[in-house]
Amino acid sequence: MRCIRSSLGAKYGRFAGTHVPGDFVEAPSQMLQNWVWDKKVLDTFAADYRDPSKKIRRKSSRKLNDAKLANAGVLYRRQFAFASLDWRCTISIPKMILYDCVAISKPDPRKSFSANRSSTTFVTYFGH
Numbered sequence: 316m317r318c319i320r321s322s323l324g325a326k327y328g329r330f331a332g333t334h335v336p337g338d339f340v341e342a343p344s345q346m347l348q349n350w351v352w353d354k355k356v357l358d359t360f361a362a363d364y365r366d367p368s369k370k371i372r373r374k375s376s377r378k379l380n381d382a383k384l385a386n387a388g389v390l391y392r393r394q395f396a397f398a399s400l401d402w403r404c405t406i407s408i409p410k411m412i413l414y415d416c417v418a419i420s421k422p423d424p425r426k427s428f429s430a431n432r433s434s435t436t437f438v439t440y441f442g443h
Contacts, residue, residue: 352379357376400420400438404438420436
């Protein structure tokens with residue numbers, strides 16, 4: 316086998332960048348993305364580098380989990396606004412009827428955190 320140094324520092328080019336099976340990168344990535352939210356798992360490897368006995372405090376871990384849930388709520392609420400707009404423009408209006416798609420695209424701020432400014436025409440770049 317020919318040894319090649321890639322820009323990523325891999326000894327063998329076939330193991331660098333996207334030249335690896337998807338699971339080689341994706342499995343550890345997804346494990347860490349999900350396991351870091353579990354305090355017991357976090358305590359097995361996350362510690363103060365100066366004193367490994369000092370772990371992340373339970374209160375901090377709880378706050379991180381609360382922030383994760385709040386962010387998920389914002390994401391789903393935004394996705395709901397997109398789905399509602401798609402429904403309003405494609406299903407709720409009979410075919411061959413003229414309508415003002417810009418007016419329809421102005422979401423009700425009570426339904427979405429992503430209310431559009433009146434000077435924009437969000438529906439023209441909504442690629443759903």
